[in-house]
Amino acid sequence: MRTGEALERGLGPEERRRLTEGLLRLLKEQAERYTGGGSSSIPVETARELMDSICFCLGLGKDESGVGALLDRGIEVSFREGLGRIEKKLAWGQKLWSAVRDHMPQVESRSMEDTVRSIGVFWRRYDPRLFAHQIPCDIDYQLAIPVPESRRGVDYVNAYLTRLAVENQFLNRFSGTAEKVLLECWCPGYRELLVNLFEPVFAVALGLELLGREPGPLTLGKEDLGELAELFRDGSRRGLDDLLCGAADRLAVRLEFNGRESREYLRACAAELTPRIATARDVGGLEGIFPPVDGARP
Amino acid sequence: MTNEWLMAPGWMERAEMKLERCNRMTEPYGLVLTQSQMERLTARRREVLRAAGRVEFGEGVLPRLILAFRDSPYLEQHDYEEQLDGLQELFYRLKNECGEGLTDDELIGAMKRLYDGPAGGSLEFLAGVPADDLRRIGRTGSLKGTEWEEEPLDENW
Numbered sequence: 318m319r320t321g322e323a324l325e326r327g328l329g330p331e332e333r334r335r336l337t338e339g340l341l342r343l344l345k346e347q348a349e350r351y352t353g354g355g356s357s358s359i360p361v362e363t364a365r366e367l368m369d370s371i372c373f374c375l376g377l378g379k380d381e382s383g384v385g386a387l388l389d390r391g392i393e394v395s396f397r398e399g400l401g402r403i404e405k406k407l408a409w410g411q412k413l414w415s416a417v418r419d420h421m422p423q424v425e426s427r428s429m430e431d432t433v434r435s436i437g438v439f440w441r442r443y444d445p446r447l448f449a450h451q452i453p454c455d456i457d458y459q460l461a462i463p464v465p466e467s468r469r470g471v472d473y474v475n476a477y478l479t480r481l482a483v484e485n486q487f488l489n490r491f492s493g494t495a496e497k498v499l500l501e502c503w504c505p506g507y508r509e510l511l512v513n514l515f516e517p518v519f520a521v522a523l524g525l526e527l528l529g530r531e532p533g534p535l536t537l538g539k540e541d542l543g544e545l546a547e548l549f550r551d552g553s554r555r556g557l558d559d560l561l562c563g564a565a566d567r568l569a570v571r572l573e574f575n576g577r578e579s580r581e582y583l584r585a586c587a588a589e590l591t592p593r594i595a596t597a598r599d600v601g602g603l604e605g606i607f608p609p610v611d612g613a614r615p
Numbered sequence: 616m617t618n619e620w621l622m623a624p625g626w627m628e629r630a631e632m633k634l635e636r637c638n639r640m641t642e643p644y645g646l647v648l649t650q651s652q653m654e655r656l657t658a659r660r661r662e663v664l665r666a667a668g669r670v671e672f673g674e675g676v677l678p679r680l681i682l683a684f685r686d687s688p689y690l691e692q693h694d695y696e697e698q699l700d701g702l703q704e705l706f707y708r709l710k711n712e713c714g715e716g717l718t719d720d721e722l723i724g725a726m727k728r729l730y731d732g733p734a735g736g737s738l739e740f741l742a743g744v745p746a747d748d749l750r751r752i753g754r755t756g757s758l759k760g761t762e763w764e765e766e767p768l769d770e771n772w
Contacts, residue, residue: 358707
């Protein structure tokens, strides 16, 4: 539990005592708020959830470095400030969500639609005062790079939306028709399945960029895969990484991705391909990474 | 981390002082706790909370149970401690069964209504009352709508 981690890490006995007392004072206040003052006791599970929420608001659980400052400032003051930060994150997240909802890709995905709809419910169900660490919605659509489970509450949702926004922005740079053709070849049931739409489109665009071709058509043939295999043949893992990240940077410029974070995300997605390409290079199966659309698939 | 820190004795307020004050209010009913009885009941509070999987803030529910039940015809000095112990244990168990929809005072009210009425002072009876009935009695303060609803008296009686 985060509280325990915070309490057990390298704190001195005095700091630990002050932190424990402060947390329990907050827990008592939160329990009263939760029961509306009508109950002097709560289930242990509820107490644990309330305490997790308190620690989330205080930013505890990451490391103990800020605990001293937090105690000097006053744990109640820090808690209120934490709630204020969460409110700002919520405002930002709602804007982000509206942008994602209004710029969905032209290709269909049931799970993406359901997820975006469900995040719309999150803003109503989320209770930052009592359960700020919880994520009361269903997030099923898979991202190319999942948000770490260590992110909680609005932090998780905002990180998810940020990544989804970049992925969908990328998809929206291409024609829906070309994407549909590619996705049909890659996974005919993509509309209904829990699959990420961005990955195959990105991989093919990256492959075309590597070959110095215009990525717009999203079409890689058998010969193109052969050329890519040649390109990857002699490189070390590091060399492969540099090759892919360089192509991702060029692709970002070509597609006018100007934000630092979105460029970094595209680089990270390219780097994710390195181990898969290294394996495919040795044992075959590049078409599993760069789905062909012209019959090159075995 | 385990839940041990939540059950740590240091931060739950001690209840003995409050129980001493309760003694003054129950004495007219012939009910008094000795110092050692108060200590035993306070210690038992932690045990029953742990067994029920609950965490309590403040002085605990026992003083409120004492004040609510002090005029019960079924509470007697010879088994006063035993009855309070049973009521305390039952309270936390029933609290779990009823969920957060029922306040402490509503649950105590329902327990008292049943204890003095159909239960005839039996803790076993109270333990077997369905949560739905407890909720209904707690919210309305009456047995109406339960199987123990009193029949109206015949006009010729």
